[in-house]
Amino acid sequence: MKIHKEGRGIIVICAALAILVAGVTAAYSGAGWISGVVATAATGAFLFVCYFFRAPSRVPVAGDKVVLSAADGKIVIVDEVYEPEYLKTRCLQVSVFMSIFNVHANYFPVGGTVAYFRYHPGKYLVAWHPKSSEKNERTSVVVNHGGVPVLFRQIAGLLARRIVCYAREGAAVQQGSETGFIKFGSRVDVFLPLGTEIKVKVGDKVKATQTVIAKLA
Numbered sequence: 001m002k003i004h005k006e007g008r009g010i011i012v013i014c015a016a017l018a019i020l021v022a023g024v025t026a027a028y029s030g031a032g033w034i035s036g037v038v039a040t041a042a043t044g045a046f047l048f049v050c051y052f053f054r055a056p057s058r059v060p061v062a063g064d065k066v067v068l069s070a071a072d073g074k075i076v077i078v079d080e081v082y083e084p085e086y087l088k089t090r091c092l093q094v095s096v097f098m099s100i101f102n103v104h105a106n107y108f109p110v111g112g113t114v115a116y117f118r119y120h121p122g123k124y125l126v127a128w129h130p131k132s133s134e135k136n137e138r139t140s141v142v143v144n145h146g147g148v149p150v151l152f153r154q155i156a157g158l159l160a161r162r163i164v165c166y167a168r169e170g171a172a173v174q175q176g177s178e179t180g181f182i183k184f185g186s187r188v189d190v191f192l193p194l195g196t197e198i199k200v201k202v203g204d205k206v207k208a209t210q211t212v213i214a215k216l217a
Helices: 005-029 033-052
Strands: 066-068 073-083 089-098 105-107 112-120 138-145 148-156 163-165 178-182 186-192 212-215
Touching: 005 033, 073 186, 089 212, 112 148, 112 163, 138 163, 148 163, 148 178, 186 212
Parallel strands: none
Antiparallel strands: 066 212, 073 089, 089 186, 105 178, 112 138, 138 148, 148 186, 163 178
16 A cells, blocks of 8 residues: 555655654653653554555456546435536536545546546535535546546535646546545546436445446447
8 A cells, every 4th residue: 555645745744743742742741641642642643644645556447338436435416417517418417425534536437538627716615515516626627538528526525625636638548547636525526428327326335446336328
Protein backbone atom coordinates (compact mmCIF):
# COMPACT_ATOMS: atom_id res chain seq x y z
CA MET A 1 0.00 0.00 0.00
CA LYS A 2 1.51 3.33 -1.01
CA ILE A 3 0.68 6.91 -0.02
CA HIS A 4 -1.09 9.06 -2.61
CA LYS A 5 0.97 11.97 -3.90
CA GLU A 6 -1.74 14.45 -2.83
CA GLY A 7 -1.22 13.48 0.80
CA ARG A 8 2.57 13.50 1.09
CA GLY A 9 2.90 17.17 2.08
CA ILE A 10 0.04 16.92 4.59
CA ILE A 11 1.57 13.80 6.13
CA VAL A 12 4.92 15.55 6.63
CA ILE A 13 3.15 18.46 8.34
CA CYS A 14 1.11 16.09 10.53
CA ALA A 15 4.24 14.20 11.55
CA ALA A 16 5.95 17.44 12.54
CA LEU A 17 2.91 18.59 14.51
CA ALA A 18 2.60 15.24 16.29
CA ILE A 19 6.25 15.36 17.37
CA LEU A 20 5.94 18.99 18.43
CA VAL A 21 2.77 18.45 20.49
CA ALA A 22 4.14 15.33 22.17
CA GLY A 23 7.45 17.05 22.90
CA VAL A 24 5.90 20.20 24.34
CA THR A 25 3.50 18.17 26.50
CA ALA A 26 6.34 16.01 27.82
CA ALA A 27 8.43 19.11 28.57
CA TYR A 28 5.68 20.71 30.64
CA SER A 29 4.08 17.68 32.29
CA GLY A 30 7.00 15.27 32.50
CA ALA A 31 6.77 11.58 31.75
CA GLY A 32 3.38 11.14 33.42
CA TRP A 33 0.12 9.76 32.11
CA ILE A 34 -0.87 13.09 30.52
CA SER A 35 2.11 13.11 28.17
CA GLY A 36 1.45 9.43 27.38
CA VAL A 37 -2.17 10.13 26.42
CA VAL A 38 -1.20 13.14 24.28
CA ALA A 39 1.57 11.20 22.54
CA THR A 40 -0.82 8.31 21.82
CA ALA A 41 -3.49 10.67 20.46
CA ALA A 42 -0.97 12.51 18.27
CA THR A 43 0.37 9.24 16.90
CA GLY A 44 -3.17 7.98 16.26
CA ALA A 45 -4.06 11.14 14.35
CA PHE A 46 -0.90 10.86 12.26
CA LEU A 47 -1.58 7.20 11.43
CA PHE A 48 -5.17 8.02 10.44
CA VAL A 49 -4.00 10.70 8.01
CA CYS A 50 -1.60 8.15 6.48
CA TYR A 51 -4.50 5.69 6.22
CA PHE A 52 -6.76 8.29 4.60
CA PHE A 53 -4.25 9.04 1.84
CA ARG A 54 -3.62 5.40 0.98
CA ALA A 55 -3.42 4.61 -2.73
CA PRO A 56 -4.11 0.91 -3.43
CA SER A 57 -2.91 -0.68 -6.66
CA ARG A 58 -5.83 -2.02 -8.71
CA VAL A 59 -6.36 -3.61 -12.10
CA PRO A 60 -9.58 -2.19 -13.60
CA VAL A 61 -12.35 -4.63 -14.51
CA ALA A 62 -12.65 -4.91 -18.29
CA GLY A 63 -15.83 -5.36 -20.33
CA ASP A 64 -17.62 -4.10 -23.42
CA LYS A 65 -19.68 -0.96 -22.74
CA VAL A 66 -19.33 -1.28 -18.95
CA VAL A 67 -19.24 1.77 -16.70
CA LEU A 68 -17.04 1.36 -13.63
CA SER A 69 -17.52 3.05 -10.29
CA ALA A 70 -15.43 6.22 -10.16
CA ALA A 71 -15.09 6.08 -6.38
CA ASP A 72 -15.13 3.81 -3.35
CA GLY A 73 -18.15 4.19 -1.09
CA LYS A 74 -21.90 3.65 -0.97
CA ILE A 75 -24.55 4.26 -3.63
CA VAL A 76 -26.81 7.07 -2.36
CA ILE A 77 -28.69 8.06 -5.53
CA VAL A 78 -30.00 6.12 -8.53
CA ASP A 79 -32.50 8.31 -10.34
CA GLU A 80 -33.65 9.82 -13.62
CA VAL A 81 -32.83 13.55 -13.61
CA TYR A 82 -32.31 16.54 -15.88
CA GLU A 83 -28.63 17.52 -16.23
CA PRO A 84 -28.47 21.26 -17.02
CA GLU A 85 -24.74 22.02 -17.25
CA TYR A 86 -23.56 20.10 -20.33
CA LEU A 87 -25.87 17.26 -21.37
CA LYS A 88 -28.98 19.45 -21.12
CA THR A 89 -31.29 16.45 -21.25
CA ARG A 90 -32.81 13.84 -19.00
CA CYS A 91 -30.42 11.08 -18.01
CA LEU A 92 -29.67 8.54 -15.28
CA GLN A 93 -27.73 9.67 -12.24
CA VAL A 94 -25.71 7.27 -10.07
CA SER A 95 -24.04 8.84 -7.02
CA VAL A 96 -21.42 7.40 -4.67
CA PHE A 97 -20.85 8.87 -1.20
CA MET A 98 -17.34 8.53 0.24
CA SER A 99 -16.94 8.53 4.01
CA ILE A 100 -13.64 9.52 5.61
CA PHE A 101 -12.82 5.80 5.83
CA ASN A 102 -12.99 5.20 2.06
CA VAL A 103 -10.16 5.55 -0.45
CA HIS A 104 -10.56 9.07 -1.85
CA ALA A 105 -8.79 8.74 -5.18
CA ASN A 106 -11.21 8.95 -8.12
CA TYR A 107 -11.02 7.19 -11.49
CA PHE A 108 -12.44 7.55 -15.00
CA PRO A 109 -15.57 5.35 -15.23
CA VAL A 110 -15.16 5.01 -19.02
CA GLY A 111 -12.39 5.58 -21.52
CA GLY A 112 -12.38 8.01 -24.43
CA THR A 113 -11.61 11.70 -25.02
CA VAL A 114 -12.23 14.45 -22.47
CA ALA A 115 -14.77 16.69 -24.20
CA TYR A 116 -15.45 19.06 -21.31
CA PHE A 117 -13.92 20.11 -17.99
CA ARG A 118 -15.02 22.80 -15.56
CA TYR A 119 -14.13 23.66 -11.97
CA HIS A 120 -16.87 25.38 -9.95
CA PRO A 121 -16.10 27.05 -6.60
CA GLY A 122 -18.96 26.80 -4.14
CA LYS A 123 -20.29 25.94 -0.72
CA TYR A 124 -19.61 22.94 1.53
CA LEU A 125 -22.99 21.40 2.26
CA VAL A 126 -23.00 17.79 3.47
CA ALA A 127 -22.27 15.62 0.45
CA TRP A 128 -25.61 13.78 0.56
CA HIS A 129 -27.60 17.04 0.51
CA PRO A 130 -29.80 17.17 -2.66
CA LYS A 131 -28.42 20.61 -3.58
CA SER A 132 -24.75 19.72 -3.06
CA SER A 133 -24.32 18.84 -6.76
CA GLU A 134 -25.43 22.38 -7.66
CA LYS A 135 -24.13 24.49 -4.76
CA ASN A 136 -20.91 22.87 -3.53
CA GLU A 137 -17.37 23.17 -4.83
CA ARG A 138 -17.18 20.66 -7.67
CA THR A 139 -15.66 19.65 -10.99
CA SER A 140 -17.55 18.42 -14.05
CA VAL A 141 -15.85 16.14 -16.57
CA VAL A 142 -17.37 14.73 -19.76
CA VAL A 143 -15.72 11.82 -21.56
CA ASN A 144 -16.77 11.09 -25.13
CA HIS A 145 -16.93 7.29 -25.12
CA GLY A 146 -17.42 6.16 -28.70
CA GLY A 147 -19.85 8.99 -29.37
CA VAL A 148 -21.63 8.62 -26.01
CA PRO A 149 -21.02 11.51 -23.56
CA VAL A 150 -20.58 10.34 -19.97
CA LEU A 151 -20.49 13.12 -17.39
CA PHE A 152 -19.14 12.64 -13.90
CA ARG A 153 -18.79 15.19 -11.13
CA GLN A 154 -16.54 15.37 -8.09
CA ILE A 155 -18.36 17.15 -5.26
CA ALA A 156 -16.79 18.51 -2.08
CA GLY A 157 -18.57 17.77 1.20
CA LEU A 158 -18.79 19.28 4.67
CA LEU A 159 -15.19 18.37 5.52
CA ALA A 160 -13.73 18.27 2.01
CA ARG A 161 -12.01 21.57 1.25
CA ARG A 162 -10.03 20.76 -1.85
CA ILE A 163 -10.78 18.87 -5.04
CA VAL A 164 -7.92 17.81 -7.29
CA CYS A 165 -8.77 16.85 -10.89
CA TYR A 166 -6.28 15.79 -13.55
CA ALA A 167 -8.71 15.83 -16.52
CA ARG A 168 -7.93 18.22 -19.37
CA GLU A 169 -10.06 18.87 -22.45
CA GLY A 170 -8.88 17.03 -25.54
CA ALA A 171 -6.89 14.42 -23.61
CA ALA A 172 -7.36 10.73 -24.34
CA VAL A 173 -8.03 8.79 -21.13
CA GLN A 174 -8.21 5.13 -20.24
CA GLN A 175 -11.04 3.58 -18.26
CA GLY A 176 -9.92 3.07 -14.69
CA SER A 177 -7.05 5.56 -14.84
CA GLU A 178 -6.93 8.15 -12.08
CA THR A 179 -9.08 11.28 -12.38
CA GLY A 180 -8.09 13.02 -9.18
CA PHE A 181 -8.58 13.16 -5.42
CA ILE A 182 -11.05 14.74 -3.01
CA LYS A 183 -9.71 15.51 0.46
CA PHE A 184 -11.82 14.47 3.48
CA GLY A 185 -15.39 13.38 2.72
CA SER A 186 -17.21 13.84 -0.57
CA ARG A 187 -19.36 12.46 -3.41
CA VAL A 188 -19.06 11.52 -7.07
CA ASP A 189 -22.03 11.67 -9.46
CA VAL A 190 -22.10 9.88 -12.82
CA PHE A 191 -24.67 10.83 -15.49
CA LEU A 192 -25.53 8.24 -18.13
CA PRO A 193 -27.88 8.18 -21.15
CA LEU A 194 -31.44 6.92 -20.74
CA GLY A 195 -31.57 3.27 -21.71
CA THR A 196 -28.38 2.46 -19.83
CA GLU A 197 -28.69 -0.72 -17.76
CA ILE A 198 -27.98 0.20 -14.14
CA LYS A 199 -26.27 -2.59 -12.20
CA VAL A 200 -26.42 -1.13 -8.67
CA LYS A 201 -29.05 0.10 -6.23
CA VAL A 202 -29.15 2.56 -3.34
CA GLY A 203 -27.27 1.19 -0.36
CA ASP A 204 -24.82 -0.96 -2.35
CA LYS A 205 -21.15 -0.65 -1.45
CA VAL A 206 -18.90 -0.14 -4.47
CA LYS A 207 -15.19 -0.06 -5.19
CA ALA A 208 -13.60 2.21 -7.78
CA THR A 209 -12.38 0.43 -10.94
CA GLN A 210 -13.72 -2.88 -9.58
CA THR A 211 -17.50 -2.49 -9.44
CA VAL A 212 -19.56 -2.30 -12.64
CA ILE A 213 -22.29 0.25 -11.96
CA ALA A 214 -23.91 0.20 -15.42
CA LYS A 215 -23.78 -1.10 -18.96
CA LEU A 216 -24.33 1.28 -21.86
CA ALA A 217 -26.99 0.38 -24.41
